[in-house]
Amino acid sequence: MTGRANVLRGAAVFGAATVLLAGCGSPSERADEGGGDDDVVTLKVGATPMPHAEILEFVNDELAAEAGLAIEVVEYTDYNQPNAALVEGELDANYYQTVPFLEEYQQGNTDADLEYVSNVHLEAFxxxxxxxxxxxxxxxxxxxxxxxxxxxxxxxxxxxxxxxxxxxxxxxxxxxxxxxxxxxxxxxxxxxxxxxxxxxxxxxxxxxxxxxxxxxxxxxxxxxxxxxxEETEGSVYGNGLVVRAQDAESEEIERLDELLHSPQVSDFMEERWQGVVIPMGGMRDDED
Structure with a gap:
């Protein structure tokens, strides 16, 4: 998954009320800074354009506001950049990779304390x-x-x-x-x-x-x-949400993870990509 220079096409944040991303603070810290329960927390999520960014944009358009979230999508075509950006605090999460890819990345970047939250979908090779x-x-x-x-x-x-x-x-x-x-x-x-x-x-x-x-x-x-x-049943190649380990149990990350596994998102994947993009459950295959 090496690639060329990343293409940052920051998608506009949809919804009227947003809390701007502040420095490298966690989503929970930004929520605390925001004040009231009615504040919307913006999560900055790195993704490759298709299908990941499209899925995130669907979540933002259709589901995020009711969950108190706004999703700012940052698109990359270079597979190496989203993890580096996440480690540096430029992102709150990324959504583009498999468990084997993350494991390979962390073997070569031992200071990167990243955690795979869950499988979201599978794209068959x-x-x-x-x-x-x-x-x-x-x-x-x-x-x-x-x-x-x-x-x-x-x-x-x-x-x-x-x-x-x-x-x-x-x-x-x-x-x-x-x-x-x-x-x-x-x-x-x-x-x-x-x-x-x-x-x-x-x-x-x-x-x-x-x-x-x-x-x-x-x-x-x-x-x-x-x-x-390729055979998809029992595959270890689900694509999922990844965060810094310190944010893995953040309330906002848990809300985003729930939205990504909602029936609406599953229906969107199935209708948009006609079985090429396959929705997956929230657990990693080795934990099933």
Whole structure:
């Protein structure tokens, strides 16, 4: 999930009454500073544009005011920036990542005390091709693009393994790397590409494993053939809300988490993305 420079497209805060974000204080501290119970607390949430930012904007438009919240959405196309911004106190939360991605980030940033609050939705990875319409058509020596960051490459390799394009070592796990490939019967070439660039690179590749959000942004379901979807049942790749550990039990964060799991949001996801974005429950899979 590495990416290019972040694109900050701060969405306007909807609703009349808001409390402006003050420094690096927690949401609860800002609520205390605001005074009365009728004050609206603004939460600044980092997200990738689709579907995360759209979901947050729906929450802000339709549900947040009654919960005493306003959501200011800050959009990023660089997967590395939202966690850094959260650590620095520039955000109150972010919503764009999976548990494996957060774990990888924290291994490389040991001072980052971040906590994954809950799964909100799942976007299935897909193996796409502009040239071929069936997985069986992939030729020997095919060049397949995969995301170049650790957690997403592992996810892509596991999809290819599940479809017998390659065979991974039994202990490869979620963060498998190319060194875990034990068999490559088609002698495919795996080309690591920045995740956000994979849809654009597809015309130069025989196929590519693409993140769900980038496939949606590029409308790949209309412009390319889906050769295979990853298995979603029991997936560890839910996308969820992440906060600084000190804010994990904040009343405002808990309210936002409840809104993200509301029936209205589930209906919005299902109607907007027709099963590509799948609502999930509030618990992490390893706690189910």
């Amino acid at each position: 897909g193996l796409y091709s502009e040239e071929f319409s069936d997985l069986a058509e992939l030729p020997e020596g095919a060049e397949i693009g995969v995301p170049n960051d650790v957690s997403n490459m592992g996810r892509a390799l596991n999809l290819l393994d599940a479809n017998d394009v390659i065979t991974l070592a039994e202990d490869a796990g979620d963060n498998a790397t190319e060194s875990d490939i034990e068999e490559n019967p088609l002698d495919v070439t795996l080309t690591p590409v920045e995740a956000a660039q994979l849809p654009r690179s597809l015309e130069d590749l025989d196929a590519a494993v693409v993140n769900g959000n980038y496939a949606l942004e590029a409308d790949l379901a209309e412009n390319a053939n889906v050769l295979s979807w």
